[in-house]
Amino acid sequence: MNFVIDWLTFFLIEQPEGEGGAKHVRMSRFLSGDEYQKSELRPFLDGEFARIAKRKVEPNPKSEASPTKLGRFVLEEGHPLESNPNYALLQRLLAAETPGESREPCQELVQSYLRTSQVRGGVLLVVRTRLETLDDRYVFILKCDFEQKTAIITDEHSLIANVNMAISAKNMKSLMYPHMVEQGMNDPYHVKIHQFSHARYFEEFMRFIEYPQTLTQLVSEEVLSLARQHIEYVYPEETEERLRAEEEIELIAASPKRELAEKWEHDTVMEAAQIITERQPEAELKFKLDHMQVRALLADYGINLHIAKTNGRYVVLLEGDTLQFERGVSPVEFAKPKSLHEVISEIEERSRSCSAAPPAADPDDRPPWE
Known part of the structure; x- marks a missing residue:
């Protein structure tokens, strides 16, 4: 040229x-x-x-x-x-x-x-x-x-x-x-x-x-639009529950950091994700589990990436054909993977021990209005 x-x-x-x-x-x-x-x-x-x-x-x-x-x-x-x-x-x-x-x-x-x-x-x-x-x-x-x-x-x-x-x-x-x-x-x-x-x-x-909207902005608008449609479907009448749900959506839209809302069933999330990925196949899915960063495609959700909960704690399960390491060498690279059932049993056991009831508070420590 x-x-x-x-x-x-x-x-x-x-x-x-x-x-x-x-x-x-x-x-x-x-x-x-x-x-x-x-x-x-x-x-x-x-x-x-x-x-x-x-x-x-x-x-x-x-x-x-x-x-x-x-x-x-x-x-x-x-x-x-x-x-x-x-x-x-x-x-x-x-x-x-x-x-x-x-x-x-x-x-x-x-x-x-x-x-x-x-x-x-x-x-x-x-x-x-x-x-x-x-x-x-x-x-x-x-x-x-x-x-x-x-x-x-x-x-x-x-x-x-x-x-x-x-x-x-x-x-x-x-x-x-x-x-x-x-x-x-x-x-x-x-x-x-x-x-x-x-x-x-x-x-x-x-x-x-x-200049055009970024891919992130487009996906965010699509998600909020689907969320509003879901609210209209669940609450067809102008009730307090619907108003409260609409306010929550607006707060989510304005917040730079959000926690898992736990409102939609898995099938609903999959349907919404499919609508978005059909239009934007490269749409990303990024979130943080405690100190751990997870970055994938939205299309991976429910197929290669799964989110679960046990005893009040979140579990993220990733699956794939290859597992690669970069830069610094760690002993994890030499690990023989455990079976999935063994890992799940350990997670559940650890979650149960972490969620054990704390000791009762001393009566003298109670607030004066009780």
């Missing part, structure tokens, strides 16, 4: 007074395709455009921290795609055939970028490209932050020389439009954005682009 560069715009962004200083463009340069081929930018960016185009992206990222996302243009109901300011600007960049024609939309873009909070100094590149074998045109917006404490090797006397404004393509942020679904198939409704930074300013400067 080879990209031909039609034109490239180079902006050097400075923030002279530290993090709180006003950012400004210190230098800009507009290059034609021929000028780009003769410049030092060509070996610097060599292979980056194909790498960005091939980078995989999911319709719904697994988490908010996913570096690569698909953005969709925000549209008011009844309005055409052209009414979105970000779409209109990207279309002007796509339509610009020469560096001169790109000057005005590029200036608008960099000014929008400078107005975004938390933007850091560095180099902003706007590039129009096309595939060598096709006539499809693409706009790439690239940002390289300044590298800290960078030096070059000099000679045996001075050894190194400090560099104040070094950039690297290693953690380069990128936006590609239109989204290339596959070579020869483009999606004009989406942009592909990539950034590793915890600050999401490379998303924020395109204010009229929205």
Whole structure:
């Protein structure tokens, strides 16, 4: 996959007074395709455009921290795609055939970028490209932050020389439009954005682009919807029990940490899990049993992962064909597995001993109101 560069715009962004200083463009340069081929930018960016185009992206990222996302243009109901300011600007960049024609939309873009909070100094590149074998045109917006404490090797006397404004393509942020679904198939409704930074300013400067819900958010909404349907089925009338159950669901939705509710029968849980996994096969199941972390797929529940209870204590049973260990070696790796019945007997015996009744409290220790 080879990209031909039609034109490239180079902006050097400075923030002279530290993090709180006003950012400004210190230098800009507009290059034609021929000028780009003769410049030092060509070996610097060599292979980056194909790498960005091939980078995989999911319709719904697994988490908010996913570096690569698909953005969709925000549209008011009844309005055409052209009414979105970000779409209109990207279309002007796509339509610009020469560096001169790109000057005005590029200036608008960099000014929008400078107005975004938390933007850091560095180099902003706007590039129009096309595939060598096709006539499809693409706009790439690239940002390289300044590298800290960078030096070059000099000679045996001075050894190194400090560099104040070094950039690297290693953690380069990128936006590609239109989204290339596959070579020869483009999606004009989406942009592909990539950034590793915890600050999401490379998303924020395109204010009229929205990003999809994460897989976790989608699954959570589906679970809550199924829970509300279950409440309506169990309590068809507006009773106190129904109101109490609905309040509990809202508390669960708002709580970052939750304990096992113990409300649904196993078959009900399996039916709900099947509905979700049919739509989201990769939906995860993560929970903590005391200090032990368990991570599996939701599809594993009831098949490879089981939850039980004995004498007030929870038991999680995992089953599979292989058992692998990583990193540090432990004596557990040499264990001969016990039979399942033997383990269950030991668990039940230990649970009974732990749940033995505590000694009666001394009468003198009783509260005064008894």
